[in-house]
Amino acid sequence: MGSIRIEGLSRTFKNVTAVDDISMDIRDGDFLVLLGPSGCGKTTLLRMIAGLLEPTGGRILLDGDDITSAPAKRRDVAMVFQNYALYPHLSVAKNLSFPLRIRKVPKAESAARVDEVANQLDIAHLLDRKPKELSGGQRQRVAVGRAIVRSPKAFLMDEPLSNLDAKLRTATRRELTELHRRLGATFVYVTHDQVEAMTMATRIALLDNGRIEQIGTPEQVYDAPASVFVAGFLGSPPMNLMPATVGSSGGVVVASGRGLEADLWPGRCDERAVTLGVRPEHLGTTVPSDGFGVRMEARVESVENLGSEQIAYCRVGDRTICVRAPRPIQLTEGRDVTLAAAPEHVHLFDAETGRRLEWLDVPERSELDPGHAVLTSA
Numbered sequence: 001m002g003s004i005r006i007e008g009l010s011r012t013f014k015n016v017t018a019v020d021d022i023s024m025d026i027r028d029g030d031f032l033v034l035l036g037p038s039g040c041g042k043t044t045l046l047r048m049i050a051g052l053l054e055p056t057g058g059r060i061l062l063d064g065d066d067i068t069s070a071p072a073k074r075r076d077v078a079m080v081f082q083n084y085a086l087y088p089h090l091s092v093a094k095n096l097s098f099p100l101r102i103r104k105v106p107k108a109e110s111a112a113r114v115d116e117v118a119n120q121l122d123i124a125h126l127l128d129r130k131p132k133e134l135s136g137g138q139r140q141r142v143a144v145g146r147a148i149v150r151s152p153k154a155f156l157m158d159e160p161l162s163n164l165d166a167k168l169r170t171a172t173r174r175e176l177t178e179l180h181r182r183l184g185a186t187f188v189y190v191t192h193d194q195v196e197a198m199t200m201a202t203r204i205a206l207l208d209n210g211r212i213e214q215i216g217t218p219e220q221v222y223d224a225p226a227s228v229f230v231a232g233f234l235g236s237p238p239m240n241l242m243p244a245t246v247g248s249s250g251g252v253v254v255a256s257g258r259g260l261e262a263d264l265w266p267g268r269c270d271e272r273a274v275t276l277g278v279r280p281e282h283l284g285t286t287v288p289s290d291g292f293g294v295r296m297e298a299r300v301e302s303v304e305n306l307g308s309e310q311i312a313y314c315r316v317g318d319r320t321i322c323v324r325a326p327r328p329i330q331l332t333e334g335r336d337v338t339l340a341a342a343p344e345h346v347h348l349f350d351a352e353t354g355r356r357l358e359w360l361d362v363p364e365r366s367e368l369d370p371g372h373a374v375l376t377s378a
């Protein structure tokens with residue numbers, strides 16, 4: 001077991017609130033990724049779970065036991081640090097056995113466990129070396145090995161891949177996913193890298209300013225971002241966001257903004273200021289045949305070639321709108337084009353709060369007398 005409950009957890013440093021009243025449940029076996037920009041409080045939250053930092057408020061429960069004030073070594077969790085924190089003067093074997101030695105595990109049992117873990121992580125041939133005789137990737141494995149050697153209830157990892165080159169990072173991502181599956185343990189993993197989060201997490205908690213903006217599966221946070229912040233953080237390039245007004249005209253729910261017109265659904269609704277979002281991969285140059293959708297009059301400013309895909313940066317009103325499409329793209333620099341997206345790919349957020357809005361009672365397009373559609377906070 002390894003479920004972690006966080007209740008109203010806070011940490012302030014003098015006048016900085018690093019973690020601001022966070023509550024969440026990390027389920028047994030979750031691979032929970034704490035994701036967010038630099039300074040949003042990810043490491044502070046992780047260190048409080050590890051017992052390396054005391055909260056200024058709130059509680060942490062591990063499998064129902066209150067561990068808020070338990071010292072780090074009494075918590076059944078293991079931490080993997082960004083710089084690996086290996087003991088430089090000890091061999092790999094001794095680094096691996098260290099957590100067992102301080103827990104007074106008998107020598108023979110400890111040696112057997114070290115061999116088992118070294119084989120699992122493919123580092124058995126390195127057991128006699130010192131950390132400085134290892135590559136970055138090998139050091140990273142030893143750090144992971146040292147965490148798994150005593151089978152804790154939860155593994156806490158603070159950007160463990162950030163010191164690896166791009167190719168090794170991709171390979172290690174897959175290994176960590178596999179390790180998580182094999183151990184069936186709870187992982188809490190800090191990163192600011194959305195690709196790591198999207199590829200490894202069972203759930204992502206996206207943090208901003210010490211608070212959770214959204215928590216959900218990778219698909220949930222990508223497909224239905226809870227706020228403008230989430231929409232603008234995830235995706236490469238992230239979602240295009242534009243100020244607009246929704247309202248109705250001639251029995252159709254419409255939206256308009258600078259350089260932008262949209263016929264969304266049949267029906268009527270109250271006028272409201274919104275932020276309208278469309279992901280770059282949902283924009284194209286084919287206007288839907290039924291007339292519904294978003295249309296933007298754009299001029300293509302530049303095109304980036306990524307090999308299998310291209311990204312076009314287009315001017316719409318006073319904004320740059322990104323379009324991501326497989327090659328060959330219909331967009332060439334300097335061309336005037338109409339960009340379009342289907343209504344189901346339009347995201348709406350409250351203009352003031354930035355929170356996601358959803359339509360209630362969206363009528364069928366074939367309905368003869370569609371009623372009043374209501375836009376409400378998600």
Ligand SMILES: Nc1ncnc2c1ncn2[C@@H]1O[C@H](COP(=O)(O)OP(=O)(O)OP(=O)(O)O)[C@@H](O)[C@H]1O
Pocket residue numbers: 013016017018036037038039040041042043044045192
């Ligand atoms: N020991 C400290 N003393 C004062 N302020 C701190 C301390 N530790 C963290 N902070 C502040 O708390 C905030 C959150 O820091 P934290 O390290 O948790 O962020 P992070 O999301 O992990 O960032 P990064 O991705 O850059 O590591 C930041 O504003 C940081 O400057």
